[in-house]
Each structure stands twice: as structure tokens, then as C-alpha cells.
Amino acid sequence: MAGAKLLCVLMAMAVAEGSNCPSSFEEIGSICYYFSSDFGVKETWNGAVDHCQNLGYLFGVTANLAEVGTDSTCSNDYTFMEAVATKSGEQIFLGASDSGHEGQWVWQHSGADLPLSSNQWWSDEPGEGTTENCLLAWTGFSGDVFNRVYFGDGGCTVPRYFICQIY
Ligand SMILES: [Ca+2]
Numbered sequence: 189m190a191g192a193k194l195l196c197v198l199m200a201m202a203v204a205e206g207s208n209c210p211s212s213f214e215e216i217g218s219i220c221y222y223f224s225s226d227f228g229v230k231e232t233w234n235g236a237v238d239h240c241q242n243l244g245y246l247f248g249v250t251a252n253l254a255e256v257g258t259d260s261t262c263s264n265d266y267t268f269m270e271a272v273a274t275k276s277g278e279q280i281f282l283g284a285s286d287s288g289h290e291g292q293w294v295w296q297h298s299g300a301d302l303p304l305s306s307n308q309w310w311s312d313e314p315g316e317g318t319t320e321n322c323l324l325a326w327t328g329f330s331g332d333v334f335n336r337v338y339f340g341d342g343g344c345t346v347p348r349y350f351i352c353q354i355y
């Protein structure tokens with residue numbers, strides 16, 4: 189655990205400040221993100237992966253669905269989650285699924301685990317077994333005030349907004 193934290197700090201220091209993002213991507217913290225809700229684009233989860241990767245090819249960078257809580261993102265997660273909360277009231281796709289092994293959530297780009305013990309999950313989520321294998325994120329509110337972003341499992345073939353990240 190201490191080792192993982194240290195890695196996060198080192199990665200944070202290695203990220204250059206003031207980098208520019210390609211067109212249609214937005215710099216949040218130190219990472220470039222594409223919010224499909226800004227462009228009215230909804231895709232299935234697999235379609236969203238393709239969409240992100242194609243945007244990457246277009247700009248000569250590596251892009252894929254966004255991750256949270258992995259080594260490539262941990263220095264940026266809080267800022268990113270705040271931005272997610274302000275973007276859309278809808279459930280959006282992020283880049284993890286348990287399609288490979290039911291109940292084993294894996295971030296598709298990094299291959300890192302998303303543990304079931306993560307406090308990011310909404311209570312009772314993930315809860316739909318093999319019928320829901322793709323990661324959704326949504327904003328929880330306490331009264332009218334932003335509370336936080338929650339995770340749940342959702343159907344992979346329902347077109348939804350999604351977020352791409354440049355790695
Ligand atoms: Ca599942």
C-alpha cells in the first residue's frame with residue numbers, strides 16, 4: 189500500500205504542467221479528457237472504446253475510456269470527479285468492466301483492478317451479475333448540493349455518454 193502511494197506521488201511530479209490538449213479534449217488537472225456529452229455522442233461501451241481510440245489515432249496520441257484510481261490517474265482523480273459531477277446528470281460509461289470474469293472488475297486500458305471493496309461503488313452496486321458488465325458513473329446529490337460521484341454496473345449495449353482520456 190505504501191509503495192502504491194509513493195508511486196502515485198512520483199507520477200504526479202512527472203506530469204508536466206501546462207500541457208495542451210487536442211481539439212475536443214479538455215484539460216482537467218494534468219490530463220486531457222473528452223466528454224462525449226459535450227458533443228451529444230452516445231455509444232455502447234464497446235462503441236465508446238472504439239470512439240476513444242479513434243480520437244487518439246486522429247491526434248496521434250493514445251486515448252481510451254477514462255480510468256479512476258489507477259496509477260495513471262490517481263494524482264488527478266479528485267479534480268476529474270469534480271468535473272464529472274458538473275458535466276451531466278446522466279449515467280456515463282467509464283473504462284472498467286467485468287465481462288471477462290463476473291465480479292472481477294478490471295480497467296480496460298491499464299489492466300488494473302477496480303476492487304469490489306472500493307468506496308466508489310453505490311450501495312448494492314454492482315448488483316446485476318452477468319446482465320450488467322460495464323462501469324457507470326453518476327453524481328450523487330445531498331439536497332441540491334453535489335455530494336460525490338458513484339459507480340455502478342450497467343448494461344454494456346445501452347448507448348450512453350462516456351469520457352475518453354489521453355494516456
Ligand atoms: Ca457483471
Ligand SMILES: [Ca+2]
Pocket residue numbers: 313314315316320340341342
Ligand atoms: Ca447496476
